[in-house]
Amino acid sequence: MGQDKWAVSFKTIISSLLFAFVFYAVALWRYLATGYIFYLFNFGYIGTALAIGLFLNTSLPKKYRSWGRRIAQILVGSYLLIYVGFILGENLQLEGFFIYLLMGVFQGATLHFFIAKIIGPVLFNRGWCSWACWTAMVLDVLPWKKPVHKRVRYLGLIRYVHFFVSFAVVFYIWFILENRTIYADKLMEVYWLAVGSVLYYAVGLFFGFIFKDNRAFCKYICPVPVLQKITSRYAVMKIEINKEKCIDCGLCEKNCPMNIKLLEYKNANKRICSTECILCTTCIEVCPKSAVSITNKIDFCNTEYLDIF
Ligand code: SF4
Ligand code: SF4
Ligand code: SF4
Structure with missing residues (x-):
């Protein structure tokens, strides 16, 4: 079956390189627009x-493939939180995004949200949530990778309350309060990020x-x-099940960390268009x-087909 061997192919290399080039193009665009070499x-x-994570995720022997995603998640998540967040003093959390929007600033949190969470999902779906998020980077250490219970109906409304x-x-x-100086110094952004991150980790672990x-x-x-779900509906990259190969064993559904009913999409001749899909590749x-x-x-x-009660 070739599943216990490396599966390096021209296609896996080209896909990884193409993915990297998208980011290099953004790097060049921001550099030319601002002259700021940091970009x-x-x-x-x-x-x-x-690209390294994607390459490993598609090329490693099957039982090790999840390492590719984890490596990318740790490399990107820790870089954004520690270097960009704490060392450079950018609060990349939602409040930082709102404040920069009000200030009319298109860098730091606004650029991050537009690329990773608003426009980016049209291309790479909610991949942010599996491949880069520093909150999930820690939560993924917990032992319950596949959910024990169905999703609790309506509890997800807390996300919307939290947003507002x-x-x-x-x-x-x-x-x-007309306090327009809340972000006047970088230290304030760092405090906000630190308190927000500790709260997220504490609530997430709880x-x-x-x-x-x-x-x-x-x-x-x-x-x-709340933001990702608007644009990820149109994502170019989605999970798809090949009906000819599928034997309806149900393993993909049982292991999906987001309780998505993949087979209902397959039976409806649709790709997995659930806005809950985080492109974690567990089903693959x-x-x-x-x-x-x-x-x-x-x-x-x-259509949302979720295992819910
Ligand atoms: S939904 Fe989870 S993975 Fe996605 S941004 Fe929030 S904490 Fe991170
Ligand atoms: S894991 Fe899912 S897609 Fe694969 S054969 Fe089983 S039911 Fe079909
Ligand atoms: S459908 Fe597949 S890729 Fe999407 S969340 Fe479920 S297991 Fe992950």
Whole structure:
């Protein structure tokens, strides 16, 4: 079957290189637009780390393929949190995005959100959530990679409440208190990022233990999907099941960390267009028939098939 060997092919190399080139193009665009050499390093580093992860994810012997994603997630997540966040003093969290929007600044958090969480998902879906997020980088250490329970209906509404509370706090400081200097010094951004990150980790670990689910925080609490879910619907990169190869064993569904009912999409002749898909590639790794893959197409479907109660 070739599953216990490396599977390096022209296609895997070219796909990884193409992915890196997208980031190198962004690096060049930002450098030429601003003259700021940091952009060359920043997007060059992220693109290279993701390309290495993608290459390993598609080339390693099957049982080790998840390492590719984890390596990319740790390389990008820790770089963004420690170097860009704490050392350079950029609060890349949602509040930082709102504040920079109000300031009319298109760098730091605004650029990050546009690329990773608003426009980027049209190309690479919610890949951010599996391949780069520094919160999930830690939550993925928990032992419940496949959910023990179904999703809890309506609990995900907390994400929307969280989103609007974050916006309301920034709105209050900016327009009611008329404090336009909240981001006047980088130290304030670092404090905000530190407090926000500690809270995210604490709540994420707590929910992970309560639900026995590494991704409980992502499903119910994190406000970022509120933005991602708008554009990921149109993602070029989506999971697809080959009907001819599939034997309906159900392993992909059982192992999906986001409780997506993949077979319902297959039976409806659709790619996995759930906005809950985080492109973690677990379904690809567990399929005994190699029937699952990431495909690149332009399509649209508006259906959520989730295992929920
Ligand atoms: S849902 Fe939030 S915490 Fe989870 S991976 Fe995505 S951005 Fe990170
Ligand atoms: S794991 Fe593969 S063969 Fe089994 S149901 Fe999923 S796609 Fe079909
Ligand atoms: S459908 Fe596949 S890639 Fe998407 S979240 Fe589920 S296991 Fe991961």
